[in-house]
Amino acid sequence: MFLLPRFAHRPLCSTRRLHLYKRCTRVRSPRESVQPSKMPIPPAILTPDLQTPSESVYPSPLRQTLGQSVSLLKTGSPPALIPPHPKVPPPTTVIEASKRLAAWTAVDRHVLPEYKVIGIGSGSTVPYVVERIVSQGLARNKDRVFIPTSFQSKELIVSAQLLLGDVDQYPVIDVTIDGADEVDETLNCIKGGGACHLREKVLAEAADTFIVVADYRKNSDVLGKNFKQGVPIEVAQFAYAKVLQNVHLVGSPGATLRMAKSKAGPVVTDNGNFVIDAPFPEEMMRDPYTLLTRIKMLTGVVEVGLFCHMAKAAYFGNQDGSVTVKWHDGRIESVDSGNSPLPPPIGAPQPQYPIGDVSPLSSKKEGPNDDVKEIANGLGSVKI
Numbered sequence: 001m002f003l004l005p006r007f008a009h010r011p012l013c014s015t016r017r018l019h020l021y022k023r024c025t026r027v028r029s030p031r032e033s034v035q036p037s038k039m040p041i042p043p044a045i046l047t048p049d050l051q052t053p054s055e056s057v058y059p060s061p062l063r064q065t066l067g068q069s070v071s072l073l074k075t076g077s078p079p080a081l082i083p084p085h086p087k088v089p090p091p092t093t094v095i096e097a098s099k100r101l102a103a104w105t106a107v108d109r110h111v112l113p114e115y116k117v118i119g120i121g122s123g124s125t126v127p128y129v130v131e132r133i134v135s136q137g138l139a140r141n142k143d144r145v146f147i148p149t150s151f152q153s154k155e156l157i158v159s160a161q162l163l164l165g166d167v168d169q170y171p172v173i174d175v176t177i178d179g180a181d182e183v184d185e186t187l188n189c190i191k192g193g194g195a196c197h198l199r200e201k202v203l204a205e206a207a208d209t210f211i212v213v214a215d216y217r218k219n220s221d222v223l224g225k226n227f228k229q230g231v232p233i234e235v236a237q238f239a240y241a242k243v244l245q246n247v248h249l250v251g252s253p254g255a256t257l258r259m260a261k262s263k264a265g266p267v268v269t270d271n272g273n274f275v276i277d278a279p280f281p282e283e284m285m286r287d288p289y290t291l292l293t294r295i296k297m298l299t300g301v302v303e304v305g306l307f308c309h310m311a312k313a314a315y316f317g318n319q320d321g322s323v324t325v326k327w328h329d330g331r332i333e334s335v336d337s338g339n340s341p342l343p344p345p346i347g348a349p350q351p352q353y354p355i356g357d358v359s360p361l362s363s364k365k366e367g368p369n370d371d372v373k374e375i376a377n378g379l380g381s382v383k384i
């Protein structure tokens with residue numbers, strides 16, 4: 001199958017060429033061995049009196065204390081070990097369990113021990129991603145830095161007591177894992193149901209590997225078949241009326257400004273912008289890249305929730321406890337966990353999802369043509 005390379009859709013302006021040049025000529029060995037301690041430390045980290053871990057970075061005295069109580073350190077008492085607690089309740093519905101299956105499988109396979117800079121997406125599937133990363137243990141996570149795509153994921157990172165960074169400090173990310181509203185056959189995605197798609201796209205593009213995790217309802221052949229509310233378009237506030245008019249002309253007469261649920265007025269994104277939801281007819285959604293470029297050309301548009309040619313793989317948790325993996329080269333795998341995705345009734349034996357060590361597969365260098373026949377990550381075997 002013919003697939004465009006990841007960045008083929010973008011004309012190479014001089015800034016981009018410079019970026020690609022720097023990226024290609026960067027020396028990192030072995031395999032992207034970024035040591036946060038050796039990276040340039042931004043001034044904020046050197047500030048001695050940062051108050052709480054919810055600041056944009058941890059202060060340096062706390063950098064060795066991940067997993068320990070920050071408040072104890074603030075009071076000067078001896079540090080006590082408190083395990084990071086991502087506060088994810090166990091799933092009680094098949095849909096939630098499917099999200100967790102997808103997230104855990106993707107983390108086991110793509111958050112490799114040598115990865116030090118990790119992008120965290122947004123949405124209801126991502127807490128399971130953070131939960132599984134935390135389960136890899138303090139030793140593995142203490143010298144990693146995590147980059148959020150939203151207020152929500154920033155809170156997840158902070159509450160799990162992981163080191164928080166930002167993409168302006170770490171513009172090259174080893175792997176970003178994110179949810180999606182719908183994914184088509186060639187891994188084009190609709191994103192932005194949670195209005196986070198601007199930052200999500202920046203982190204997807206910054207990542208050497210971009211992985212999507214979702215439940216079975218998001219697995220589609222054509223975008224817009226399942227996710228009916230339309231393509232999310234982030235727009236500058238003052239320009240929304242003109243953009244809306246132009247989006248109608250481009251082919252979405254039903255496009256509307258997204259309104260907030262518990263606030264009078266429109267949704268305002270983490271970046272202070274508005275969001276338009278634009279449903280397009282199926283024939284336009286069959287060519288999402290052309291549609292993306294047409295919308296992006298409208299003045300006032302900040303970002304479009306169509307992610308084309310970006311994902312390396314998409315993991316979908318299924319109702320029967322299996323995971324379907326769609327790869328960017330067209331391969332489709334089925335990972336059979338052999339377990340129901342729902343936890344068994346209280347008292348019954350719990351399904352075995354070993355936590356901690358990553359699978360033999362995970363220690364293998366990734367590549368688009370990995371000929372994976374079997375994985376031994378506790379989630380079962382792979383049928384290709």
Ligand SMILES: O=C(CO)[C@H](O)[C@H](O)COP(=O)(O)O
Nearest residue numbers: 123124125179192193194196
């Ligand atoms: O794009 C997003 C937010 O802007 C989310 O990733 C998307 O809405 C999927 O979320 P969920 O995992 O809750 O289905």
